[in-house]
Amino acid sequence: DAKTTQPNSMESNEEEPVHLPCNHSTISGTDYIHWYRQLPSQGPEYVIHGLTSNVNNRMASLAIAEDRKSSTLILHRATLRDAAVYYCILSPSLNRDDKIIFGKGTRLHILP
Amino acid sequence: EPEVTQTPSHQVTQMGQEVILRCVPISNHLYFYWYRQILGQKVEFLVSFYNNEISEKSEIFDDQFSVERPDGSNFTLKIRSTKLEDSAMYFCASSEISASGQETQYFGPGTRLLVL
Numbered sequence: 001d002a003k004t005t006q007p008n009s010m011e012s013n014e015e016e017p018v019h020l021p022c023n024h025s026t027i028s029g030t031d032y033i034h035w036y037r038q039l040p041s042q043g044p045e046y047v048i049h050g051l052t053s054n055v056n057n058r059m060a061s062l063a064i065a066e067d068r069k070s071s072t073l074i075l076h077r078a079t080l081r082d083a084a085v086y087y088c089i090l091s092p093s094l095n096r097d098d099k100i101i102f103g104k105g106t107r108l109h110i111l112p
Numbered sequence: 113e114p115e116v117t118q119t120p121s122h123q124v125t126q127m128g129q130e131v132i133l134r135c136v137p138i139s140n141h142l143y144f145y146w147y148r149q150i151l152g153q154k155v156e157f158l159v160s161f162y163n164n165e166i167s168e169k170s171e172i173f174d175d176q177f178s179v180e181r182p183d184g185s186n187f188t189l190k191i192r193s194t195k196l197e198d199s200a201m202y203f204c205a206s207s208e209i210s211a212s213g214q215e216t217q218y219f220g221p222g223t224r225l226l227v228l
Contacts, residue, residue, distance in 0.1 A: 036217075038155070042221060042222070043116075043219030043220055043222050044155060044203070044205075044219045045219065046217065046218065049214060091214060098160075098215065099157040099170075100147075100155075100157065100205075100217060101157065102147075102154050102155040102156070103154065104154060
């Protein structure tokens with residue numbers, strides 16, 4: 001599985017934007033970039049995914065570098081509820097079931 | 113919004129006892145998974161299940177573990193003879209393949225298993 005690198009932890013103030021980086025320099029041309037998060041004492045939760053173009057949904061935005069070797073998850077206005085561990089995961093573009101390999105992720109602390 | 117449910121939320125058992133963890137995946141999903149997370153550690157893949165058979169299993173998923181989809185709605189994980197090191201949070205997940213060929217996995221809230 002292609003490897004991703006994320007900072008262990010980050011801090012942000014409430015109601016400010018948060019940019020969570022992820023490096024994936026060995027990404028293959030067909031790997032999708034997925035982000036999941038895990039709120040305290042809960043199961044992981046899908047956030048967003050993309051291939052080449054930037055993506056937006058109701059939870060976040062995903063900015064993908066032109067060379068695809070890095071990406072950034074953007075929370076536009078962090079709330080206390082966004083405090084979680086955020087996982088950046090690469091997923092092959094195959095039309096079949098595929099396990100998720102979770103790394104350590106980035107633990108995001110939100111300061112009130 | 114449809115969600116994955118798991119029962120029980122907590123289970124305490126004696127070492128050597130059998131436990132069955134239950135999951136109800138999202139109804140139109142075809143792919144099912146079990147993961148576990150030992151306290152303070154990463155979420156680890158255990159097994160994937162599709163078309164009534166195991167697709168893939170990890171090294172953790174040894175002969176003490178089994179999975180079953182006994183009817184159209186439930187998906188169970190059985191641990192035949194629990195060990196102390198089986199104490200963990202167990203997450204069930206289900207998914208469907210999207211039009212882009214990518215899948216999004218939806219996770220349940222987990223069952224916290226404590227083996228004494």
